[in-house]
Amino acid sequence: MKDGRSVFAITLVLICVLVGAFGQITWKQGMSSMEKINGFDDLLKFKTISNIIINKYIVLGVLLYGFAFILWLAAMSTLDISFMYPMLSLAYVATAFMAIIFLGEHVSMFRWMGIIMVVLGCFFISRS
Numbered sequence: 001m002k003d004g005r006s007v008f009a010i011t012l013v014l015i016c017v018l019v020g021a022f023g024q025i026t027w028k029q030g031m032s033s034m035e036k037i038n039g040f041d042d043l044l045k046f047k048t049i050s051n052i053i054i055n056k057y058i059v060l061g062v063l064l065y066g067f068a069f070i071l072w073l074a075a076m077s078t079l080d081i082s083f084m085y086p087m088l089s090l091a092y093v094a095t096a097f098m099a100i101i102f103l104g105e106h107v108s109m110f111r112w113m114g115i116i117m118v119v120l121g122c123f124f125i126s127r128s
Helices: 004-032 046-054 056-076 081-087 090-103 109-126
Strands: none
Touching: 004 056, 004 081, 004 090, 046 056, 056 081, 081 109, 090 109
C-alpha cells in the first residue's frame, strides 16, 4: 500500500485532518463571539440562526470543511475506508493543540491520556 498513489492519498487524509481541526477552531471562535445557547428555545430563535449563518468564522469553518470533503473524496478513490476513517481521529490531537494555541484552552491530563490512546490506535491501523 506504499506506492506513490497511496502516499498521495494518505497525505490528503492528513490534510483533511488538519483542515477539519482548523474548521472546528473557527466554529468555536464564531460561536464564542455570540450569546450562549442554553436550550432549544435559544437555538431555534431567528436571531440565533441568522447570527450563525452570517458569522464570518462559521462561514470560514464551513468552507474549510467543504475543502476537506473534496480532498477526502479524492483519497477515497485510492484507500480503503476501513483504513481512512480511523485516521480522522487524529483530528482530536490536532484540535487539542490548536485549541491551546488559538483559543487558550486548557487540556487536562485525562484528555491527553485519551488522545494518546487515539494516536496509538491510529498507529496500529496504519501498520495494517
